[in-house]
Amino acid sequence: MATASNPRSFLARHEFLVRRLHSLTGLIPIGAFMTMHLAANASVLESPGTFQRTVYQIHSLGSLLPIVEWVFIFLPILFHGLLGLVIIRGGTMNTGAYPYASNVRYVLQRITGLIALVFIVSHVLHMHGWIHAEGWLEHVVRPLGGAQFRPYNAASTLGTAMQGTLIPLLYAMGLLACVFHLANGLWTMGITWGVWISPAAQRRATWGCAAVGSVLALLALAALRGAVTVDTHHAAEVENAMYEARVTAHELLPNEHKRARPQADHGRSARGAKVEGCW
Amino acid sequence: MTPESQPATLRQFPHLRTPDHLATPTRHTTPMADTEHGRIAREYFEVRILRQDGPGQASYWERHRVKYEPDMNVISALQKIAAHPVTIDGQPVTPVAWECNCLEEVCGACTMVINGHVRQACTALVDRLLEQRASEIELRPMTKFPVLRDLVVDRGRLFHALKKTISWVAVDGYYDRGPGPPQSQEEQEQLYPLSHCMTCGCCVEACPQYAYAEVTRLEGETDEAFAARQAATYDRLFVGAHAISQVVLFNSHPTGRHMSGVRLDALIAEGGIQACGNAQNCVAVCPQKIPLTTSIARAGRASTAHTLHKWFER
Numbered sequence: 001m002a003t004a005s006n007p008r009s010f011l012a013r014h015e016f017l018v019r020r021l022h023s024l025t026g027l028i029p030i031g032a033f034m035t036m037h038l039a040a041n042a043s044v045l046e047s048p049g050t051f052q053r054t055v056y057q058i059h060s061l062g063s064l065l066p067i068v069e070w071v072f073i074f075l076p077i078l079f080h081g082l083l084g085l086v087i088i089r090g091g092t093m094n095t096g097a098y099p100y101a102s103n104v105r106y107v108l109q110r111i112t113g114l115i116a117l118v119f120i121v122s123h124v125l126h127m128h129g130w131i132h133a134e135g136w137l138e139h140v141v142r143p144l145g146g147a148q149f150r151p152y153n154a155a156s157t158l159g160t161a162m163q164g165t166l167i168p169l170l171y172a173m174g175l176l177a178c179v180f181h182l183a184n185g186l187w188t189m190g191i192t193w194g195v196w197i198s199p200a201a202q203r204r205a206t207w208g209c210a211a212v213g214s215v216l217a218l219l220a221l222a223a224l225r226g227a228v229t230v231d232t233h234h235a236a237e238v239e240n241a242m243y244e245a246r247v248t249a250h251e252l253l254p255n256e257h258k259r260a261r262p263q264a265d266h267g268r269s270a271r272g273a274k275v276e277g278c279w
Numbered sequence: 280m281t282p283e284s285q286p287a288t289l290r291q292f293p294h295l296r297t298p299d300h301l302a303t304p305t306r307h308t309t310p311m312a313d314t315e316h317g318r319i320a321r322e323y324f325e326v327r328i329l330r331q332d333g334p335g336q337a338s339y340w341e342r343h344r345v346k347y348e349p350d351m352n353v354i355s356a357l358q359k360i361a362a363h364p365v366t367i368d369g370q371p372v373t374p375v376a377w378e379c380n381c382l383e384e385v386c387g388a389c390t391m392v393i394n395g396h397v398r399q400a401c402t403a404l405v406d407r408l409l410e411q412r413a414s415e416i417e418l419r420p421m422t423k424f425p426v427l428r429d430l431v432v433d434r435g436r437l438f439h440a441l442k443k444t445i446s447w448v449a450v451d452g453y454y455d456r457g458p459g460p461p462q463s464q465e466e467q468e469q470l471y472p473l474s475h476c477m478t479c480g481c482c483v484e485a486c487p488q489y490a491y492a493e494v495t496r497l498e499g500e501t502d503e504a505f506a507a508r509q510a511a512t513y514d515r516l517f518v519g520a521h522a523i524s525q526v527v528l529f530n531s532h533p534t535g536r537h538m539s540g541v542r543l544d545a546l547i548a549e550g551g552i553q554a555c556g557n558a559q560n561c562v563a564v565c566p567q568k569i570p571l572t573t574s575i576a577r578a579g580r581a582s583t584a585h586t587l588h589k590w591f592e593r
């Protein structure tokens with residue numbers, strides 16, 4: 001019943017579809033990506049070489065990779081996260097008067113969403129830099145200590161970026177927030193989409209989602225532990241050998257922008273290391 | 280309850296037992312007699328009420344002292360205040376306004392926020408409330424609806440939601456169409472609880488996604504113009520769990536089902552089921568124990584199916 005003086009916004013007119021898309025993106029692609037991402041990163045616990053192979057697999061997409069990243073990861077996360085902010089503003093938390101467990105989870109879903117938003121934005125900046133334009137990387141991201149991950153020196157640059165106590169602590173918080181958010185979001189999706197309907201089915205779903213959450217939490221902490229405990233010198237040697245071998249076998253096009261430089265200095269201070277050229 | 284303390288009918292028909300939350304406390308649990316359990320014998324108790332003289336006016340707290348009697352409920356306390364409308368400081372005031380009707384928790388008229396929790400005043404027992412908080416009983420009007428006066432609110436938005444979602448079975452017509460199709464026992468058992476909804480508003484009062492809304496009349500606005508503007512505003516806001524559950528009830532009814540598409544269209548319009556944030560306070564506070572989360576899940580599934588159906592059948 002909109003009048004000319006009071007037009008309804010796009011969001012209001014398509015509220016149902018937009019909210020269903022928000023719910024869906026939480027699982028596909030974001031939740032699915034996060035699960036794969038955690039599993040891939042946990043492979044660093046096995047050995048730097050294993051992790052490097054995983055990363056080579058991902059980077060075998062070549063110039064398609066940025067498109068895949070943006071279409072299937074960054075844009076859905078930005079859509080879900082920014083719309084999440086709008087949704088959070090539309091509710092009024094009332095756990096003071098109604099301290100039920102499900103109401104507390106409603107609040108936690110929103111708090112962990114906010115933590116996830118801050119964490120993901122800074123995490124992508126820290127490792128990846130968001131946009132691979134040299135001016136942006138050189139003048140904005142690297143002075144902030146970002147864009148530290150180099151795909152062809154995967155474990156060593158990861159390990160270097162994760163040194164200290166503050167960064168691993170912040171990562172642990174961010175990871176656990178994301179995991180809770182996904183596990184609890186899975187449960188609420190079951191209501192949103194009508195998957196678990198009876199109270200008995202909902203109770204079973206609670207166990208199921210708690211199990212999924214616990215496994216993901218372990219995976220996340222394993223990946224974090226793996227990253228923190230990398231022997232960066234040894235890792236860099238393995239990675240460089242793998243790089244040379246692949247280039248010699250014509251399995252890989254040489255690409256210095258995906259490598260850490262200067263290599264000799266590697267592991268002591270990638271943060272201070274001057275990286276030239278575009279990536 | 281010991282058998283002797285039960286009324287004769289209950290001794291004969293034990294299955295007629297009153298549900299626990301409605302049960303009258305037995306004498307020995309009242310604060311009067313129970314000094315050995317740390318409760319103080321009392322002659323009076325205090326009631327703190329959030330009052331408001333009229334729509335749009337400022338609200339203010341007022342304290343009353345009420346003579347204690349065993350087995351009172353909040354309505355009987357309010358009756359005593361009305362009979363002797365004097366505040367605790369001896370100020371004569373206008374009687375506090377409230378609504379009630381059935382006095383047995385089936386009409387929903389007496390719904391208010393008692394000690395911070397939304398519920399029916401007629402089944403809020405003073406003895407129990409004083410066990411919770413001995414110093415006073417706090418009464419305030421529901422916070423999601425416009426206050427008309429004191430504890431009386433305009434719950435019209437709840438009924439508007441039922442109209443928006445066509446929550447009835449349309450049987451009007453010129454022809455006798457004969458009896459409707461029968462309902463299976465299983466369906467009856469599933470739907471009967473949903474029919475207990477008394478549109479009391481507890482579910483939406485506790486819902487974090489249901490925001491307070493009040494439309495105030497403009498200078499010189501006619502009744503019709505005001506009603507239309509109010510309806511247009513309510514249309515855009517969250518319908519609430521009760522309406523979602525009523526859609527499930529009438530969409531499952533063998534005759535009501537004929538209009539299921541129209542109801543689902545209303546449920547996916549602005550302010551529809553998508554505004555629910557799955558906090559599940561509704562189901563926790565519903566005095567009729569209606570399985571609202573089950574209804575929301577059912578309606579959620581049906582809404583998505585309906586939308587897909589419309590995309591591919593048009």
Ligand code: HEM
Nearest residue numbers: 023026027031081084113116117182185186188189192556
């Ligand atoms: C980037 C920051 C994020 C914010 C601000 C955010 C916010 C939200 C909010 C407010 C909801 C509740 C929606 C509702 O009740 O209707 C929600 C649901 C959900 N989110 Fe997120 N989220 C973020 C990131 C993520 C991430 C990283 C994941 C996956 C790991 C995720 C997965 C989900 C899921 C599965 C739901 C459930 C949807 C439903 O109930 O239908 N979100 N998110």
Ligand code: SF4
Nearest residue numbers: 476477479480482565
């Ligand atoms: S669903 Fe329950 S709480 Fe909501 S209006 Fe109906 S009876 Fe009241």
Ligand code: SF4
Nearest residue numbers: 486555556558559561
């Ligand atoms: S489940 Fe939905 S309708 Fe019920 S209280 Fe939560 S947000 Fe409100």
Ligand code: FES
Nearest residue numbers: 380382384387401
């Ligand atoms: S008077 Fe009807 S529910 Fe209380």
